Every structure is written in structure tokens, then in C-alpha cells.
Amino acid sequence: MDMKEFMSQYFKVLTKKFKEIVPPDQMKKSLLAATGAMIHNSRPGKTNQEVFMETFVPLVNRPAAELTPLFDYFYTHEYKELRSYTTPDPVAGKVVGKLAGHGYRLVLATNPVFPYKAIMERMRWAGVDSFPWELVTAYEDSHYCKPNPCYYDEILRKIGLPGHRVLMVGNDTTMDLIASSLGIKTFLVTDYLIDKGDSTWQPDFKGRLHELLNYLNID
Ligand SMILES: O=C(O)COP(=O)(O)O
Structure with missing residues (x-):
């Protein structure tokens, strides 16, 4: 998009x-x-x-x-x-479906500047609305936005996991890689990459979205 x-x-x-x-x-x-x-x-x-x-x-x-x-x-x-004005990429649904099928706990860590209804609508367009998301961050119940590290800390507290048990998958070097500051491993998705050149964090892994499955040893 x-x-x-x-x-x-x-x-x-x-x-x-x-x-x-x-x-x-x-x-x-x-x-x-x-x-x-x-x-x-x-x-x-x-x-x-x-x-x-x-x-x-x-x-x-x-x-x-x-x-x-x-x-x-x-x-x-x-x-x-x-x-x-959007073009869904079928890879997203395929990858999320595989993760759900393999028992991964899923959080849709989208910048919570929109209401839940808008985020759900976009999830429908992208074909990822029907998966068992444990948490979708929306403006009604989030207290911070990306790239504030407190945004990621709030997610960790809600799902009850320490950073090192979590992988952040995202395409924006400024907004998503800051998750590293909480000990979260990051996978930078290079499809639709957004890189303003101002992030001081390096991704732990980097690749196309479908390559995430290889990284996690999922067929
Ligand atoms: O598209 C948005 O609303 C913000 O981008 P994000 O979902 O990667 O946080």
C-alpha cells in the first residue's frame, strides 16, 4: 500500500x-x-x-x-x-496462518493512532482478521505510540512475557527496531521497507516476509 x-x-x-x-x-x-x-x-x-x-x-x-x-x-x-487505495499482499495471511498453526502467540503491534474499528477494517482488507490475535493495539487502550519504547513495554506487560521471549516483525526501522531496547529480537521485513535512516538499532534478522517462515523453521 x-x-x-x-x-x-x-x-x-x-x-x-x-x-x-x-x-x-x-x-x-x-x-x-x-x-x-x-x-x-x-x-x-x-x-x-x-x-x-x-x-x-x-x-x-x-x-x-x-x-x-x-x-x-x-x-x-x-x-x-x-x-x-490498498493492495493486499496474500503473503501476509499465509505467514500469519502458518504462525497461528504452529501455536505462536500473535500480537498485531500496529501503531495505535487509530480506533480499533479502523484497524479491524484494515486487517480484513489484508486478509489477517480471522486469526487468533491475542492483542491488537488500538488507540482506545494503548497509552503510548511507536517509537516510544513504553509502547513495547506495555505490550510485554499485557501478554506477560519478558522481551527475550518475543520477536517483533516489522518493516519500519524507526518505529519497529526500537523494540530491541526491551530485549525483544527483531526481524526487519524488507518488503515495503521504510527506512528514514535515523534508527540506531540494527535488526537481529532481516528478509522478505515469507523468509520469516524459514527463519522459524516452518514449512
Ligand atoms: O500503517 C500504520 O497504521 C502504521 O504502521 P504499523 O502498522 O507498521 O505500525
Whole structure:
């Protein structure tokens, strides 16, 4: 998926949804600012959703009671229109299916800047929604975002495992390799690699997504 194109369409559809109550330009700036606040948040007592709304509400100057139903409606009914800007890779479902079949405990460690409904929708598009995920990180119940190491620490605490029992599989050197700081081994997926060149961490393993199965000795 071309993330830039997807995000641009996402902002377009969302700003259109709110245009009667928030001018599109203000909406876009407020979404970016509230997302930035979530990413930089490190107050353990606040969920990402709470931080988002705390920043977003005063910026758009509308009551939360008016905004929340619009967001809910958008993510339930309209977000699915964005599917046409994505191209599923069948390898993802195949690999996750094999891992599940071999008894691996699965966590979808996606940056929790979106509501659970949006993440579930994207999982459906990618063909990975029906696997037995033990945890999917979403903005309703996460208190940190990538690349804050506290994001990974929160996952470890929720699943009750020490870092050395976990493998982080991801394609972003900045967002995903920081998991190493918790003792988590990392597998850098080179399909759709995102490398801004600012990570000080080296992956423990690196390869195409299907090569993860070889690394784990799975046929
Ligand atoms: O695509 C996103 O929402 C963020 O990317 P991630 O899932 O690799 O964290």
C-alpha cells in the first residue's frame, strides 16, 4: 500500500465528513496536531484516544458529544471506502496462518493512532482478521505510540512475557527496531521497507516476509 496516498485520501474523506461543522483546513491541521500529541504522549494515565480528544476538541472548538458520533459513523460506515487505495499482499495471511498453526502467540503491534474499528477494517482488507490475535493495539487502550519504547513495554506487560521471549516483525526501522531496547529480537521485513535512516538499532534478522517462515523453521 502507498501509505502517502492512503493517508491523503483518508484526510480527504474525513475532512469531508466533518465539513458542516469544521472547515476542512482546520480539520486537517487539528487531526495532525492531535495525532502528534498522541505520538509524543508519555503520561501513563491517559489512553491515546483521551490524548487525541483532549487536543482535538479545543482545536476544532466543538463539543466532544458532537464529534464522537461523527467519528463513530465514519469508522463504521465510510472508512471502508478507503480499501480501493490498498493492495493486499496474500503473503501476509499465509505467514500469519502458518504462525497461528504452529501455536505462536500473535500480537498485531500496529501503531495505535487509530480506533480499533479502523484497524479491524484494515486487517480484513489484508486478509489477517480471522486469526487468533491475542492483542491488537488500538488507540482506545494503548497509552503510548511507536517509537516510544513504553509502547513495547506495555505490550510485554499485557501478554506477560519478558522481551527475550518475543520477536517483533516489522518493516519500519524507526518505529519497529526500537523494540530491541526491551530485549525483544527483531526481524526487519524488507518488503515495503521504510527506512528514514535515523534508527540506531540494527535488526537481529532481516528478509522478505515469507523468509520469516524459514527463519522459524516452518514449512
Ligand atoms: O500503517 C500504520 O497504521 C502504521 O504502521 P504499523 O502498522 O507498521 O505500525
